[in-house]
Structures are given as C-alpha cells and as structure tokens.
Amino acid sequence: MRDVSIIGVGQIPVAEHWDRSIRDLAVEAIAAARQDAGIDRVDVLFVGNMLSGELAGQENLATLVADAAGLLPIEALKIEAACASGGAALRAAHLAVGSGAHDYALVVGVEKMTDYLTDGVTAALALAADADYEAAHGITFAALNALLMRRYMYEHQARHEDFAPFSVNAHANAALNPHAMYRQPITVDDFERSPWVADPINILDSAGICDGAAALLIGPTSETRRARRPPVRIAASATATDTLGLAERKDPLVWDVDLFEPHDAFTIVSVLTLEACGLADRGRALKLAAEGRIGLEGDIPICTFGGLKGRGHPVGASGVYQLVETVLQLRGEAGPAQVRGATIGMAQSVGGSGSVAVTHILQV
Amino acid sequence: MTVELPRYHRLRGAYYRLEGSACPACPGRYFPPRAVCPACRTAGLRMFAFCGRGTLYSFSRVLQPPRGFASMAPYAVGMVRLEEGPLISCQLADTDGVDLSIGMPVEMVTRKLRDAEEHGYIVYGYKFRPRLGRAR
Structure with a gap:
C-alpha cells in the first residue's frame, strides 16, 4: 500500500436546507474540497450516503453526483454502511489510492433528511437495524440506544444527569463552529429538562435530523507537494463488523490521540466508544467527562466542532464531516475550536447499534 | 415500509413459536435463527424452540x-435474557401500571406487532409481558 494523504477538505453548513436537493448539497461540498486542494484531477468518486433511496427517492446516487459535479465519465460508486457510510467512503477511497489503482480520489458524504416528517425519518433510520427482529417490532434507533443506556446505568450505578457533560461539551464546541446546526450552549439543567425520546434517552442526548455534505480529496503522499494546503496523512484506516441485531452482540483497541471525533449520535454512544477504544476504563467514561477531560483544554478532547450532537448528524455525511474537522485541527486551522499542538487525530464512524465501525487515524 | 406477505410467512416459526437455532457441535443456542454458528463456525444448525421465559435485561419506552406504530405509542420495548441464554429484543406487553425493573421475570405472549396497513392484514408475533403468577 502506498502512503495516502488528505489534500483538500470542504463542507457546507449542517442545517435544514429546504431550498437544496441532495445533488446541490453534494456539488457544493465537492467544489469546496477541490478549491481547497488546488488540484483539478479526480480519478474516482466515492459517495458516502445511507438513505438517498428512502428519503430522496434516488439510488444510483454516485453517477448522479458525478454528473452534477461535472466529473463524468470517471468511476463513481455509492458506499453504504448505515450511519458509518461517510467513514466507509474514505476507507474505500484509501484502498483505491493506496493500491495504486487510482491517484486522486474524491470522497463526498451527503444526506438529505428534512423532506419528510419525523415518523418517516425514524422508520428510515431503523433500516440500519435488523428489519425482521428489531425494526418490525417498533424498536427505533433511539430505543436501541436507550436499551444500552439503561443497562449501562444499571451496571455502573449512573444517573441520567451523569451523561450531561457530553451534550454540554458538544454544544459548547458547536458554538465555535460556523458550520454547526446547534450553536447555542446548553446547561446541565437544560439537559435534564429535555423531553424523552425513548427513556432514558431525551432530545438533548440525541443528534438531530438535518441535511449536510462534506468532501475530501485524497492522493498519494508522494504527490502532495503540488497541493495548496498542508497534507494530512492517513496513518491508519480500518473497518470492523459485528452482529446487526443488538441482542446478539458479544464484545474491541488503543491509541494515543490528541483529539477524537466519536460517533456521538447519542450520549451513551460516546461513553461506550471511549471505553471500547481504551481511552477510558470500563465504567469510567462518565467520570472522565465529569472531570472536564473531554473539553478542548482537556487531555482527550472530543467532538471538537460540536460532534454529531452539536454540529448535526446528516447520517451518511457525518463520517466525512468528522474527517474534515480532524484535518482542520491537524492543519491548525480550527480557529477558536483549535486543540493546541494536535498532531494525531482519530475519527470513528459507527453504523447501526454498533454493528459496523470505520476508524481513521490522521497524522501530520 | 409496507407489509410483505411472504416475508411474514417466512418468519412464522420465529414470530409465533420463538424458533431459533442450536449448534450440533457446541452449546450455542441462537435467536434469531442462524445458518452458521458464530461461536465455532459450524454450518447446518438445527431448529431449536425457546421456552419463552426469561428475565428483563433492559427496557425503554x-x-x-416510527411510521406504522403511532396507535401504540407510547409503548415499552426491552431486551430479555431467555432461560436458555440468548438475549432477544422485543416489545413489552401489559406494562400499564407496572414498575418495570431489570431482572424481573417475563414471558412470551403473541400479540399484534404493528398498526394494520392498507392491505388490511395484521402482523402477529412475540412480545414479552411480566410473568403471571408472580408478584408484580
């Protein structure tokens, strides 16, 4: 495998983009990433997306995006791995460039979720679960995570308010991010007063429904001298799977990172991820958060641009937003959200109730 | 999502009789049914019907x-540790006025799973309720 680097990033604000279609969103993010890289060549396009068929009535999405972005006739494929689709799209691009099959690969994560009412989106998101043994029983994504959270609280004698620091941190960091959807800081009190979605998960435990697109241009590290911006190396890239059904799950790795973008679709996911990745001991992630160690000044800063909770979670695009943000941190271009001296960052995109995880470690 | 007749016909063993799989080569018992044992990778698992009793492992409301469940909301869901070992995700029935707690005994019942769709037929399947004949 050749060494591969990210040489251009682009993103659009996460929001309810009533006036833009899925193709408009993707085209804008792609243009931003190409402009950032200052390199015109693109050999292959990977589109990370989960729900274009269900929520935009559009499959064969990669061809549509390649056409709309003026990239025909290059190879273009949609990569779907539920909410991990964005991370999985970079993984596919990394394999394509690392292997030498292509030199310059464009990755765009895009999701359009706000054309439908909540019950339709809730049903669509449940497609990532087991259709016959979870979704058909009315067990929503929030409910699956609520089952995990209730059990975690039972095992570790935790209270709901112990999860507040994750949501408070995400909103505090999102307030510094002009691309974030929820830029208003929240208090522990706000967190505790928020209505239930599926108890013990409430609205402020959960990432919101929204639209977004983010893009990356990658190429061989040996060629990055031509790029306009400082390259960020993909130091590691891996995907692993587990049972689709939550009830069939058994049990996961460690690294010393300066910042971590976890898949905080629900507060409980941040907790379980920090522990599974070895950044916190079992049962200790809540304490780590309570001690302020996950903030921008802490020793394990997470969700540095607001995470899924604060920036917003356009599902198939979220993995690419995490990577764009990690690149900005490592380039030292994170503005008020900058983690000082960051040289290694990790981003993890999770699909289903932890049934697929795509992890990238980036380094300068 | 629309209701698909062949799909629910296919699922009748699991939905009505809690039929899962047992591995002939190791103690593995699985629900839902599987073709290959995830523990020892043996193929050709046998049908195994679970007894339908267990304890509540976790729950939510x-x-x-989602679309198709509006008339039931709010409704309780849970994970149940079956007596034979596996966990199963399910809806919980007959929970009005019941203080659900982790560890409480529960048992399988057959109930309507979701709102009837435009085709008019009703999908039945397993749910779990607090076990009768016990202090609630």
Missing part, C-alpha cells in the same frame, strides 16, 4: 414512534 418509545415516545417517538
């Missing part, structure tokens, strides 16, 4: 239902 759904206040934001």
